[in-house]
Amino acid sequence: MQQQKKTSFQDVRDEVMRRIEARVWDQGALLPTEADLAEEFGCARATVNRALRELADRGILDRKRKSGTRVATLPVKQAKLEIATTRRLVEERNATYRYALVSRKIQAAPGWLSSQMNLPVDTRVLHMEVMHYADGQPFHFEDRWINIAAVPDSETADFSETPPGEWLLAAVPFSNAEVSFFASAADAKIADYMACATGTSLFQMERSTWFQEQPVTFARMSFHPGYRMRSRY
Amino acid sequence: MQQQKKTSFQDVRDEVMRRIEARVWDQGALLPTEADLAEEFGCARATVNRALRELADRGILDRKRKSGTRVATLPVKQAKLEIATTRRLVEERNATYRYALVSRKIQAAPGWLSSQMNLPVDTRVLHMEVMHYADGQPFHFEDRWINIAAVPDSETADFSETPPGEWLLAAVPFSNAEVSFFASAADAKIADYMACATGTSLFQMERSTWFQEQPVTFARMSFHPGYRMRSRY
DNA sequence: GAGTGGTCTAGACCACCAC
DNA sequence: TGGTGGTCTAGACCACTCT
Known part of the structure; x- marks a missing residue:
C-alpha cells in the first residue's frame, strides 16, 4: 500500500x-x-x-x-434552484404528467404586461392559459404571454400537445430570466381549475424571459395547494 | 493599435x-x-x-x-438564491431594520421537530419566536428551534439584541441546509404579529441546518403579505 | 483498444492594489 | 513598488467509456 x-x-x-x-x-x-x-x-x-x-x-x-x-466573514450562501420543465417536476415525483391547453388568443399587450416585459404598447402577443396535471390531479395553472415578434413561429405553433414552456425551451434555448416567488389567494377562476376553495393560499411563480436583450415571454404559475419548492445548499 | x-x-x-x-x-x-x-x-x-x-x-x-x-439539449437552468440575514434583506431595500425577541424557552423537542431534524426524542431544544421589522412594519415572523447539544453556547447566549439567525451564522459559520418554500394561510397568532387578517396568504420558508452531519437548527419564517423573493438566471 | 476530457506540473508574465 | 492572486503555456499522464 x-x-x-x-x-x-x-x-x-x-x-x-x-x-x-x-x-x-x-x-x-x-x-x-x-x-x-x-x-x-x-x-x-x-x-x-x-x-x-x-x-x-x-x-x-x-x-x-x-x-x-x-x-469569508459573512458567508453569503447560495441556494441553487433547478428550473426545469413542469413535465420533469411531475415525473421526478413518480407521477404521470398530463397537459391541457385551456385557451389561446392573439391580442394587443395589456398595459401591465407592456410595463412588466418592457414592450411597446399594443405589441401583438400570444396569450395562453394552460393546465398541468400530476396523476390526474391539478399541479399548476399557467398564464402565459409570448412576444410574437421575438418568436414568430409561436403564432402558428401547435400548443395542443406541447406545453408552451417546453416549446419555448427548444425554440429559445439559452435565455436570461428574472423570476419571483410569492404567495397569494386563489381567485375564482384559479380555484376552479385547481379544485380548491376561493381564497386558498397558493404558491406562485412569475418569470420574465429575454433572449439577447429582447423580451420573449412572461408566465405566471399558480401551484396546487400545499406545493413546496425545495433546495439544498 | x-x-x-x-x-x-x-x-x-x-x-x-x-x-x-x-x-x-x-x-x-x-x-x-x-x-x-x-x-x-x-x-x-x-x-x-x-x-x-x-x-x-x-x-x-x-x-x-x-x-x-x-x-446541452434541455439546458437545466439554475436560479441562484442568496440566503442572507434578515438584516441584510431589509437594508437592501433601504429600510431600517429592527428586531424583537418575542419568546424564549428551553423544552423537549416535540415529535414533529424530532422527526424533521432527525433528533432523538425528548432532546433538549431552545425554542424562540422572534419578529423582524422593516421601517417599523412587520417583515417576518420566525419560529426558531436550536439543538442545544450541537451549539451549547446557545443556552446562555443573549438573544435580546442579536437575532438567532445572525448569532448562529457566527457560531456555526459553514453549515449545510435544506430549505423549502411554500404558501400558507396566516393563523391567528401570526396574523396578529403580521398585522393582517387571519387566513391571509403568506409566503413561508422552512430551513433545516446541519453542521458536520449533526442537526443544528430548524426555522420557519412567515413573511409579510405581498412579500416576493426574486432571482435572476 | 483508442479517443476524449480531466488534471497536474513547472515556469512565466501580468494586473491589481496596499504600502 | 513589491507582493499577491490571475492566467496562460507546453507537455505529460491518467481515467473513463465507447466500440
Whole structure:
C-alpha cells in the first residue's frame, strides 16, 4: 500500500475546508499564500489556485490581489434552484404528467404586461392559459404571454400537445430570466381549475424571459395547494 | 493599435457561447475536441478546457470522456438564491431594520421537530419566536428551534439584541441546509404579529441546518403579505 | 483498444492594489 | 513598488467509456 501519487485540487480544497470548519483558520483569518500552500501540500501552485478559486466561488473565501486570501466573514450562501420543465417536476415525483391547453388568443399587450416585459404598447402577443396535471390531479395553472415578434413561429405553433414552456425551451434555448416567488389567494377562476376553495393560499411563480436583450415571454404559475419548492445548499 | 496578445479563457467561453446562441452549434451538436479548438483559437488546450468547463458547470454543455462535448439539449437552468440575514434583506431595500425577541424557552423537542431534524426524542431544544421589522412594519415572523447539544453556547447566549439567525451564522459559520418554500394561510397568532387578517396568504420558508452531519437548527419564517423573493438566471 | 476530457506540473508574465 | 492572486503555456499522464 502506498499513498496516492499526487495531490489533487480536491485534496487541497477538502483539507482547506476542514481547517476552516475546525477553526484552524477562523472567520476573517488570512491564509498562507498560494505558493506556501503549494509547498506544504507538495503540489503545483496552479493546483492550489484551482482549489482556492472553487472555495471563493462558493463564497467560503475572499480573495484579493496583494491582500491575500481570507476566510469569508459573512458567508453569503447560495441556494441553487433547478428550473426545469413542469413535465420533469411531475415525473421526478413518480407521477404521470398530463397537459391541457385551456385557451389561446392573439391580442394587443395589456398595459401591465407592456410595463412588466418592457414592450411597446399594443405589441401583438400570444396569450395562453394552460393546465398541468400530476396523476390526474391539478399541479399548476399557467398564464402565459409570448412576444410574437421575438418568436414568430409561436403564432402558428401547435400548443395542443406541447406545453408552451417546453416549446419555448427548444425554440429559445439559452435565455436570461428574472423570476419571483410569492404567495397569494386563489381567485375564482384559479380555484376552479385547481379544485380548491376561493381564497386558498397558493404558491406562485412569475418569470420574465429575454433572449439577447429582447423580451420573449412572461408566465405566471399558480401551484396546487400545499406545493413546496425545495433546495439544498 | 494591435490585438490583445493572448486568447483568454473568457474569449473562448464567449465565442463558444456566441456560436451556440447563433445556432452554429445547435442543441445536441458535437463540438470539436479541446485540441482542435485550442488550435483554432491559437491557445493552449488548458485554456479551452477552462472555458468549456465553466459552460458545462452552468449546464450549457454536456461533457463526457471519449464521447466529446455537446450542447446541452434541455439546458437545466439554475436560479441562484442568496440566503442572507434578515438584516441584510431589509437594508437592501433601504429600510431600517429592527428586531424583537418575542419568546424564549428551553423544552423537549416535540415529535414533529424530532422527526424533521432527525433528533432523538425528548432532546433538549431552545425554542424562540422572534419578529423582524422593516421601517417599523412587520417583515417576518420566525419560529426558531436550536439543538442545544450541537451549539451549547446557545443556552446562555443573549438573544435580546442579536437575532438567532445572525448569532448562529457566527457560531456555526459553514453549515449545510435544506430549505423549502411554500404558501400558507396566516393563523391567528401570526396574523396578529403580521398585522393582517387571519387566513391571509403568506409566503413561508422552512430551513433545516446541519453542521458536520449533526442537526443544528430548524426555522420557519412567515413573511409579510405581498412579500416576493426574486432571482435572476 | 483508442479517443476524449480531466488534471497536474513547472515556469512565466501580468494586473491589481496596499504600502 | 513589491507582493499577491490571475492566467496562460507546453507537455505529460491518467481515467473513463465507447466500440
